[in-house]
Amino acid sequence: MAQEAMPGALLGMNRKSNDQRETALMALVARYESAHQKKRPLFLAEEEFEELLIHYFGQHDYDQTLEVADLAISQHTYTPDFYKWKALIHKINLQEEDALATLEQLNIYAPNDEEVMMLRLEVFVHFEHQEEARAALDQLYNLVDEDEKLSLLAFFDGLLCMQENRFRESFEALAEAIRLDPYQEPAYDELLNAPELDAFRKDIGRMLQRQADRDPFNDLSWYYLGMWYDDGGDDLAALDAFANARSLNADRSGYDLEFADKLFDLEMYEQALRGYTAYFESDDAEESYETCMRIGRSHQLLEDYASAKKSYFRALELDPEMYDIYQYIAECCVAQEKWGVAAYNYGRAVELPNHTADCWLGLALCSSATNAPLEAEQAFLKAIEMEEEFSDAYVSYALFLVENGRELDAIKMLEDAAEQYTDDALAFGTVAILMLCNRRKEALVLLNEALGEYYEEREQLFNWHPELEHDPDVLALLQLHKQ
DSSP states (O other): OOOOOGGGGGGGOOOOOHHHHHHHHHHHHHHHHHHHHHHHOOOOOHHHHHHHHHHHHHOOOOHHHHHHHHHHHHHHHTTTHHHHHHHHHHHHHTOOOHHHHHHHHHHHOOOTOOHHHHHHHHHHHHTTTTHHHHHHHHHHHHHHHSHHHHHHHHHHHHHHHHHOOOHHHHHHHHHHHHHHOOOOOOHHHHHHHGGGGGGHHHHHHHHHHHHHHOTOOOHHHHHHHHHHHHHTOOOHHHHHHHHHHHHHHHTTTTHHHHHHHHHHHHHHHHHHHHHHHHHHSSEEEEEEOOOOOHHHHHHHHOOOOHHHHHHHHHHHOTTTTTTTHHHHHHHHHHTTHHHHHHHHHHHHHTTTTOOOHHHHHHHHHHHHHHHHHHHHHHHHHHHHHHTOHHHHHHHHHHHHHHHTHHHHHHHHHHHHHHHOOOOHHHHHHHHEEEEEEOOOHHHHHHHHHHHHHGGGGGGHHHEEEEEGGOHHHHHHHHHHHHH
């Protein structure tokens, strides 16, 4: 739906208060709230009511906005703007009957007001009163001639066509809305996000590219073109488009965030962190779990574990029920060789919903490192139970068994696993375990087979058993398969 617009003379208004005006506004708000709390009568001028309405609407406190509108109507019955506020808030709150009833009152006090007609059209479209909306739209087309207003009508026409299952006409109307007003953001948003228009994805991309070519200084065109590329998986093109939008309008903090997120997706972590820093320098930046996690992950992959954990702990404050925060904190602790703290955090991770087998494997390895073999074995078994073809867990568990003098158990487990499935990790891991168990002949036979099938993944062997990098028989087999 359309972005909410404030009614009356407030449309398009960008109030830049100085300190004196802000102080006066806060005094007015305090006076109103004190009277409201004590249930004392309070009489205000129309301008004062408008200030209060703007204040509460800007804070998204729609219930309080509605109360102010009702009080304003009780004192200024014949002022249409207060009914517009009331109708708008009822629409936002999905109170259909109240919104329509308020429009009926508006018809009495402002029957021929163009803005009232536009609000009526918006409400009719919002609640899918298609016949009434189409009639209101036709009436307005006969009255309006300015491009910006025609753009808004084309936007509502596009929404109405979508409700009528006329998707080609919907796409064309929304594209026309952008042509008439290239800064009409709701039309861009609807084109990109309405699932009904998925079939026109290529057309939307071509339209956005034409718009960017026609007006290369329009930040909205570049931003939504970037979103279109992002949806299609073209990360580099998306990054370039977001960079253009960002350079054209430094006041839109969302551009910095999209730019930084895309750098993160492209594994350009240092640049991503600079982008996130620019985002948080904005007054309207908002912390979120996802952003804190991306910042933490960037620091972690750059091996700045202290900064990574700081970001993860902030994410934990925002959403303490997400297992992966504890998992990543544990990974940082492992990198710092703080095995006990790592085990604690893996333990917290496996207590939360949707945790993965990786968390159990991490707990198993850390428990083993802290000489807690019973806890380690239980965790290994949990990891394998959660993911039956988890080769890293099988091989790590086998290594644990060998270290605890249970070589036969280790080999038997790997043989049983190989009867169910095979992959490169299991094959090379089994070779490493056989070598550790002094079953060299079997190991070399299996290595020959593994290299025949998984030669490109041969480095996995040395991850499990680094000393084999200098083993002459192993090197001979590698050379044979290389040729």
